[in-house]
Amino acid sequence: TRVVVASRTYADFTPQATFDIKKCDLHKLEEGPPLQAVLTREEGLQYYRTMQVMRRMELKADQLYKQKIIRGFCHLYDGQEACAVGIESGINRTDHLITAYRAHGYTLTRGGTVREIMAELTGRRGGIAKGKGGSMHMYAKHFYGGNGIVGAQVPLGAGVALACKYQGKNELCVCLYGDGAANQGQIFETYNMAALWKLPCIFICENNKYGMGTSVERAAASTDYYKRGDFIPGLRVDGMDILCVREATKFAAEHCRSGKGPILMELQTYRYHGHSMSDPGISYRTREEIQEVRSKSDPISLLKDRMISNNMASVEELKEIDVEVRKEIEDAAQFATTDPEPPLEDLCNHIFSNEPPMEVRGTNPWAKLKSIS
Amino acid sequence: LAMLANLEMSICRVRVTVRDALNQAMDEELERDERVFLLGEEVAQYDGAYKVSRGLWKKYGDKRIIDTPISEMGFAGIAVGAAMAGLRPICEFMTFNFSMQAIDQVINSAAKTYYMSAGLQPVPIVFRGPNGASAGVAAQHSQCFAAWYSHCPGLKVLSPWSAEDAKGLLKSAIRDDNPVVVLENELMYGVAFELSDEAQSKDFVIPIGKAKIERPGNHVTLVAHSRMVGFCLDAAAVLAKEGVECEVINLRTIRPLDTDTIEASIMKTNHLISVEGGWPQFGVGAEICARIMEGPAFNYLDAPAIRVTGVDIPMPYAKILEDNSVPQIKDIIFSVKKTLNM
Numbered sequence: 081t082r083v084v085v086a087s088r089t090y091a092d093f094t095p096q097a098t099f100d101i102k103k104c105d106l107h108k109l110e111e112g113p114p115l116q117a118v119l120t121r122e123e124g125l126q127y128y129r130t131m132q133v134m135r136r137m138e139l140k141a142d143q144l145y146k147q148k149i150i151r152g153f154c155h156l157y158d159g160q161e162a163c164a165v166g167i168e169s170g171i172n173r174t175d176h177l178i179t180a181y182r183a184h185g186y187t188l189t190r191g192g193t194v195r196e197i198m199a200e201l202t203g204r205r206g207g208i209a210k211g212k213g214g215s216m217h218m219y220a221k222h223f224y225g226g227n228g229i230v231g232a233q234v235p236l237g238a239g240v241a242l243a244c245k246y247q248g249k250n251e252l253c254v255c256l257y258g259d260g261a262a263n264q265g266q267i268f269e270t271y272n273m274a275a276l277w278k279l280p281c282i283f284i285c286e287n288n289k290y291g292m293g294t295s296v297e298r299a300a301a302s303t304d305y306y307k308r309g310d311f312i313p314g315l316r317v318d319g320m321d322i323l324c325v326r327e328a329t330k331f332a333a334e335h336c337r338s339g340k341g342p343i344l345m346e347l348q349t350y351r352y353h354g355h356s357m358s359d360p361g362i363s364y365r366t367r368e369e370i371q372e373v374r375s376k377s378d379p380i381s382l383l384k385d386r387m388i389s390n391n392m393a394s395v396e397e398l399k400e401i402d403v404e405v406r407k408e409i410e411d412a413a414q415f416a417t418t419d420p421e422p423p424l425e426d427l428c429n430h431i432f433s434n435e436p437p438m439e440v441r442g443t444n445p446w447a448k449l450k451s452i453s
Numbered sequence: 454l455a456m457l458a459n460l461e462m463s464i465c466r467v468r469v470t471v472r473d474a475l476n477q478a479m480d481e482e483l484e485r486d487e488r489v490f491l492l493g494e495e496v497a498q499y500d501g502a503y504k505v506s507r508g509l510w511k512k513y514g515d516k517r518i519i520d521t522p523i524s525e526m527g528f529a530g531i532a533v534g535a536a537m538a539g540l541r542p543i544c545e546f547m548t549f550n551f552s553m554q555a556i557d558q559v560i561n562s563a564a565k566t567y568y569m570s571a572g573l574q575p576v577p578i579v580f581r582g583p584n585g586a587s588a589g590v591a592a593q594h595s596q597c598f599a600a601w602y603s604h605c606p607g608l609k610v611l612s613p614w615s616a617e618d619a620k621g622l623l624k625s626a627i628r629d630d631n632p633v634v635v636l637e638n639e640l641m642y643g644v645a646f647e648l649s650d651e652a653q654s655k656d657f658v659i660p661i662g663k664a665k666i667e668r669p670g671n672h673v674t675l676v677a678h679s680r681m682v683g684f685c686l687d688a689a690a691v692l693a694k695e696g697v698e699c700e701v702i703n704l705r706t707i708r709p710l711d712t713d714t715i716e717a718s719i720m721k722t723n724h725l726i727s728v729e730g731g732w733p734q735f736g737v738g739a740e741i742c743a744r745i746m747e748g749p750a751f752n753y754l755d756a757p758a759i760r761v762t763g764v765d766i767p768m769p770y771a772k773i774l775e776d777n778s779v780p781q782i783k784d785i786i787f788s789v790k791k792t793l794n795m
Contacts, residue, residue, distance in 0.1 A: 176538060178534075209569060209570050209571045209573065210571035210572075211571075212568060212569060212570070212571040213569040213570060213571065217569040217570065219570040219573045219574050220573075224534070224537050224538075224574065225566075225569075225570070225574075227562070228561070229557055229561050229562075232530060232557055232558060232561065232562055234530070235526065235527045235528070235529070235530020235531050235533075235534060235558065236530050236531075236533055236534035236537065236558075236562055237534060238527075238530070238531050238534060239530060239531035239532060239533060239534020239535040239536070239537070239538065240534045240535070240537060240538040241534075242531055242534070242535045242540075243534070243535045243537075243538035243539055243540045244538065246490070246516065246535070246540060247539065247540075253534075253538075265526070266524075266526040266527050266530060269522070269524035269526060269527025269528075270527050270530070270531070272522055272524065272527070273521065273522065273524065273527055273528065273531060276522070277519075429571075429572070430567055430568045430570075430571050430572040431567065431568055431606055431607055432567065432607070432609075432630075432631045433567050433572070433575035433576075433577075433630040433631055434575070434630040434631075435630075435631070438709070440606075445747035445748075453572065
C-alpha cells in the first residue's frame with residue numbers, strides 16, 4: 081500500500097541548514113576545506129535519492145549475480161555511495177572522471193541510466209556498452225570507465241587532465257584508485273609527471289581498508305595514502321559523510337582550476353560486499369566489523385538522520401522516495417533480464433573507429449566475419 | 454630537347470633519409486592539426502635520441518613537443534588518456550624494447566577500448582620508435598616486436614622500409630582515428646632514398662593495409678618488411694644475374710596483413726619465401742605461411758612456403774655473432790635456390 085504523505089507543505093521544512101563536518105588531515109597544505117557545509121533541502125533530497133538508487137542498484141546486481149543472470153566479474157559499491165555522489169556534487173558535469181572496476185556508482189553519477197547499467201551487467205544489447213564491455217567497461221560522456229587493470233586508469237586520468245590543460249577549457253580530471261592500487265609503480269610515475277607539468281588532476285584514493293583480501297596494514301609500508309603523493313598536497317577525508325566529500329572535492333577542484341597543479345584526496349570509506357561477488361568478504365574481516373560500520377557510519381543513514389533531525393525532510397517523504405527508487409530498480413532489472421542479447425552480427429563490430437567495413441577471421445578459415453565501425 | 458629538359462625539371466626528385474622523412478611527416482601533421490603533439494624521452498630539447506624529432510621543439514614549443522621522465526608505463530598511459538579526451542598524441546618509445554614496460558597501456562587501454570565501449574570511446578594515438586636489431590646493442594635492446602603487437606585486434610601495425618614508406622605511413626598513422634604502432638628501424642634512419650614529387654606533397658599518405666611490389670618477378674615471391682626489404686632487393690639483384698627473377702613485396706603494414714597481394718604474387722611465381730629480422734617462432738612469416746595454407750594460393754605453390762628469420766637466440770654482442778644472428782643476403786639467396794631446387 082502506498083504511504084500516505086503527511087499533509088505538510090514545503091513551507092514547513094527547513095530550506096537549508098549548516099552542518100559541522102570533520103576536519104580533514106592535511107599534507108603540504110596550509111589550509112583545508114571549510115569545517116562547515118551548507119545543505120539545502122533540494123540538495124539533500126537529491127543526494128539521498130541518488131545514493132539510494134546506487135545502493136539498491138548494487139543490491140539488485142547482487143541478487144541477479146546469485147541467480148547467475150550476471151556473470152564474470154561484479155565488484156559492488158554499496159557502502160561507498162557518499163564518495164561517488166559527493167565527488168559529483170563538487171565538480172561540474174563538464175569535468176572528467178575515471179575510475180577502476182568498482183565503477184557502477186560512477187557510471188550512474190556521470191550520466192548512465194540504471195537501465196543501461198543493469199543491462200550491461202546482464203550482457204544485453206540495451207547495455208551502456210551494448211553488452212560488449214560488462215561490469216568493468218562502462219563509459220559515458222566525460223567518463224572514461226570502468227578499467228580492469230589495477231592502477232592503469234591513473235596515468236590515463238592524468239592524460240585526460242593533460243588534454244584539459246592543452247585545450248584550455250578550465251576543466252579538470254578526477255582520477256580514482258583504491259588502497260590496493262595505491263602501491264602500483266605507474267601511479268608514482270603519474271604523480272611525478274602530473275606535478276611536473278601542473279596537470280589539473282584530482283587524484284582520489286578510495287581507501288576501503290582492503291585490497292581484495294589484503295588489509296591495508298599488510299599491503300602498505302605507509303597507510304597514509306593522502307601523503308603518498310609526497311610533493312603533491314593531500315587531504316584525508318571522511319568518505320562516509322557526503323558533505324565532507326563534497327566540500328573536500330570543491331576545495332580540491334579550486335586548487336586545480338587555479339593552476340596550482342594536482343592534488344590528492346584520500347577518502348576513508350568501506351565496502352559492505354567482498355571484493356567481488358566471488359568473495360564472501362568475511363575471511364579477512366569480521367561480520368562484527370561490517371555490522372559496526374553499517375550501524376554507525378552508513379552514508380545514507382547519516383544523511384537521512386541529519387535531514388530528519390533538522391526538519392529538512394519527513395520520514396514519510398523519504399520513505400516515498402525509497403518506494404520510487406525500488407520501483408525504478410525493479411523496472412530496470414526487468415529490462416535487464418528481458419532485453420535480448422546482442423545479435424551475433426555485432427560480434428566483430430567496433431574494432432576500429434571511422435573505418436570502412438572489413439573482414440575479420442572467425443574461428444576457422446572459412447568463417448569470414450564482417451566488422452563495421 | 455628543350456621539352457625533355459623541362460620535363461626533367463618538373464620531376465623534382467630529392468634524396469631524403471628515412472630520419473628526415475619521419476621528421477617531415479611529424480612536422481607536417483603538427484602544422485596541419487593542432488591536436489597533434491609528440492611526447493617521449495629526449496624528443497624535445499635533445500632533438501630526439503636518434504634526432505628524428507630534430508627542430509620540432511624549436512618550432513612548436515613546450516606545449517606540443519614534450520620531454521618525459523623515464524616513465525614508460527606512466528607516459529604511455531598519459532598519452533592514451535590524452536587521446537581519449539580528444540587530442541592526437543604521438544608517443545615515442547626510445548626503442549620498442551622499452552615499450553614492454555608500457556605494453557599494458559598499448560594493448561589493454563588503447564587497442565581494446567573502442568571495442569569494449571561498443572564504439573563510444575575511440576583512441577587516436579600513434580606509438581612509434583625504432584624496433585628490432587641495431588648494431589652492437591646486445592640482447593635487451595635488439596628485439597623485434599612486430600609479431601607481439603600484430604597479434605592483437607584493435608591495433609594497426611606499420612613497418613616502413615624506405616623514406617617514402619616512412620613519410621606516407623607515419624602521416625597515415627597520425628591521421629588514423631585508431632591506435633597505430635609504427636615500427637621504425639634505427640639502421641635505416643640514415644639511409645637516403647629518392648622521394649618522388651608525389652611523396653614530397655604535404656598530403657602524401659600511404660594507405661594502411663596495402664603492400665607494395667618493389668620489384669616484379671616471375672620465379673619466386675619474397676615478402677619482407679622494414680630493413681629486410683632492402684636485403685631482398687640486393688639478393689634479387691644477385692639472383693637476376695643467374696636468371697632468377699624475384700618478386701619483392703614490401704609489406705609496409707603488418708596488421709592488417711595484405712594477404713591479397715601476397716596471394717596474387719604466388720599465383721604468378723608459385724614459390725614463397727618470407728623474410729624477417731625477428732625470431733621464427735610465432736613470427737610474421739609464420740602467420741603469412743598459415744594464411745597461404747588456408748587460402749586459394751596454396752594450390753599454386755610448387756614448393757613449401759618457407760621463412761627466413763633471425764636466429765632463435767637472444768642477440769649476442771660480438772660483431773661476428775651478431776652478424777650471424779640476423780638474415781644475411783646470402784641466406785636469402787641460399788633459400789631461394791633451395792626452394793627452386795637449384
